[in-house]
Amino acid sequence: MFGFFIFRGSKASDSSEIVASVKKGEFRVEVETTGELEAKNSVKIIGPTGVIQFQIWEVTLQKIVEEGTVVKKGDWVATLDRSEFQTKYNQKKIDYEKAQSKFVQTQLDTTLLMRQSRDELINLKYGAEEKEIILQQSKFEPPATIKQAEINLEKAQRAYQQAVENNKIKKNQNIEKMREVGAELRKVQGDFDGMNKILESFNVLAPEDGMVIYTKGWDGKPVKEGSRIGMWEPTVATLPDLTKMQSKTFVNEVDVRKVKPNQKVLIGLDSDPDKRLKGVVTKVANVGEQKPNSDAKVFEVLIEIDGTDPTLRPSMTTSNKIVAEVLTDVVFIPLESLHVQYDSITYVFKKDGASVSKQEVIVGETNANEAVVKTGLQADEKVLLSFPTGMENDKISLLPELNGKRRKKEENENENTKAKPEADTAKVISKSN
Numbered sequence: 259m260f261g262f263f264i265f266r267g268s269k270a271s272d273s274s275e276i277v278a279s280v281k282k283g284e285f286r287v288e289v290e291t292t293g294e295l296e297a298k299n300s301v302k303i304i305g306p307t308g309v310i311q312f313q314i315w316e317v318t319l320q321k322i323v324e325e326g327t328v329v330k331k332g333d334w335v336a337t338l339d340r341s342e343f344q345t346k347y348n349q350k351k352i353d354y355e356k357a358q359s360k361f362v363q364t365q366l367d368t369t370l371l372m373r374q375s376r377d378e379l380i381n382l383k384y385g386a387e388e389k390e391i392i393l394q395q396s397k398f399e400p401p402a403t404i405k406q407a408e409i410n411l412e413k414a415q416r417a418y419q420q421a422v423e424n425n426k427i428k429k430n431q432n433i434e435k436m437r438e439v440g441a442e443l444r445k446v447q448g449d450f451d452g453m454n455k456i457l458e459s460f461n462v463l464a465p466e467d468g469m470v471i472y473t474k475g476w477d478g479k480p481v482k483e484g485s486r487i488g489m490w491e492p493t494v495a496t497l498p499d500l501t502k503m504q505s506k507t508f509v510n511e512v513d514v515r516k517v518k519p520n521q522k523v524l525i526g527l528d529s530d531p532d533k534r535l536k537g538v539v540t541k542v543a544n545v546g547e548q549k550p551n552s553d554a555k556v557f558e559v560l561i562e563i564d565g566t567d568p569t570l571r572p573s574m575t576t577s578n579k580i581v582a583e584v585l586t587d588v589v590f591i592p593l594e595s596l597h598v599q600y601d602s603i604t605y606v607f608k609k610d611g612a613s614v615s616k617q618e619v620i621v622g623e624t625n626a627n628e629a630v631v632k633t634g635l636q637a638d639e640k641v642l643l644s645f646p647t648g649m650e651n652d653k654i655s656l657l658p659e660l661n662g663k664r665r666k667k668e669e670n671e672n673e674n675t676k677a678k679p680e681a682d683t684a685k686v687i688s689k690s691n
Contacts, residue, residue: 275642277609278592282637285590287583288625289516291559293507295574297498298562301466302473305338305492306459308452312346316486317460319494325472325480326571329464329497336462336494338487343460347453350446357439357446364439368432375425382421386414468497471572478550498572503563505537505576508549508556516582517542523561524579530569537561539580585623589631595641596621596629605654606635607642614646616654633657 305317322336329335389411396407464470472480473493481487487494505525509517519542525535540562546555561578563570595606596619608617619634634657635641 275609275614275646276644277640278595278643280589280591280631280635280637280639280641282587282589285585285588285623285628285630286581286625287516287585287623289509289513289580289582290626291507291509291578291580293505293561293576293578295503295563295570295576296506296572297471297496297500298502298504300471300496300498301468302493303335303462303464303470303495303497305336305462305487305494306343306456306489307492308456309343309489309492312343314342314346314489316488317342317492319481319483319485319487322472322483322495323470325470325482325495327470328468329470330467331464333464334461335464335470338460338462338494340457340460343453343457347457350450350453354446354450357443361439361443364435368435371428372432375421375428379418379421379425382414382418386411386418389414462494464497466497469500470495471498500568500570500572501566503567503570503572504540505561505563505578507559507561507576507578509542509559509580511546511555511557514542514546514557514559517557517559517580518582522581524581525561525563526577528575528577533569535567536564537578538564583623585630588622589635589637590628591631591635591641592643593624593627593629594643597645599654603654603656607646607649608635609640609642614642614649616649616652618654618656620657633659 309317318339320337320339323329323334389407393404393407393411396404399407472482473496475481475485476488479485481494505523517539519539521539523537523539525537527533527535538561539559541558541560543558546557548554549556559580561580591606596604597606598604603618604621605616605618607614617634620632622630622632624630
């Protein structure tokens with residue numbers, strides 16, 4: 259903490275000046291953020307899956323239990339609008355009934371055909387036997403009659419054998435027909451049974467015991483009654499494990515370089531200002547994202563809470579102080595006392611007794627309130643926290659080591675400026691020759 263002093267009077271006016279002492283000691287490089295509690299582990303309560311194959315991309319959430327409700331496994335949690343799916347279900351039901359009718363009709367047709375084929379086969383067999391009897395009875399007849407009887411028997415036997423072969427072919431044909439309509443029926447029936455299960459899943463049940471917590475959509479808003487749920491990720495709500503909590507926060511692109519996994523974090527709760535928790539950084543996103551209504555890029559950071567606290571609930575707001583680094587035995591001052599000139603010279607108004615002067619400083623690490631001073635100030639010196647009037651045009655007392663470097667840089671620039679016209683003159687002479 260800094261000690262502040264108020265002095266009356268200044269170089270140009272009699273207004274009050276707020277003065278702070280330069281401190282030396284331990285300096286914490288902290289990144290302060292606001293986060294939101296969530297369970298590290300949770301079970302998703304999933305709505306109907308497989309709906310996308312029917313070209314249904316979103317479904318409206320009609321009803322859902324109140325957030326924070328404790329449910330048992332199998333309890334009702336939510337109901338989704340099934341009207342669009344119901345239309346496709348009804349059409350599939352008609353297709354299933356048609357496939358059933360076609361299967362039965364084909365089965366009857368093949369049965370009738372095979373019965374006719376068997377009857378024809380029996381009749382031909384009887385005909386061949388009859389011709390054989392006639393041949394046996396004609397052994398005492400003239401040779402021509404016997405020969406005619408033999409021919410008739412041979413014809414009858416050949417017709418019978420052809421009918422046997424045809425019967426086998428018809429049987430195989432009918433078997434394949436039944437396989438075809440059977441496969442078609444099984445496919446339609448499988449689709450219909452699957453749609454039955456999907457239809458039932460529009461009434462969402464709890465997969466485990468727990469407390470229902472609303473999930474958030476792509477826009478960061480809670481999914482509740484009237485919300486549209488994308489069927490590529492049909493999460494209706496979650497059942498969080500409240501024994502292990504974490505704070506989800508976002509760090510701006512300027513400070514994210516300071517944040518690394520395993521850093522300690524001091525955590526406060528907006529709902530209970532007196533409670534202090536500890537945590538550790540577990541994950542820092544490699545890719546930034548743009549928050550809604552903001553032009554700045556931020557990086558997601560997850561902070562795991564140490565221990566278990568039964569009072570913690572998802573969506574509670576947290577204030578996080580990520581301790582990025584702890585420096586010992588360094589000089590530091592309030593950020594309010596730092597000023598920057600147009601040519602990037604950082605300086606302070608140093609107060610020495612009754613006089614005030616502009617003093618250049620080299621700044622190191624910073625946190626939300628203070629900055630480390632590498633060079634330019636010593637412990638217990640005094641600096642002003644505001645810009646005093648009447649000192650706008652005063653010169654800055656530059657640091658000797660940096661001033662020498664600046665002079666050398668200016669000399670090099672002047673030499674380069676002088677050399678350039680001479681080179682241009684040489685080019686002109688060369689061209690004229």
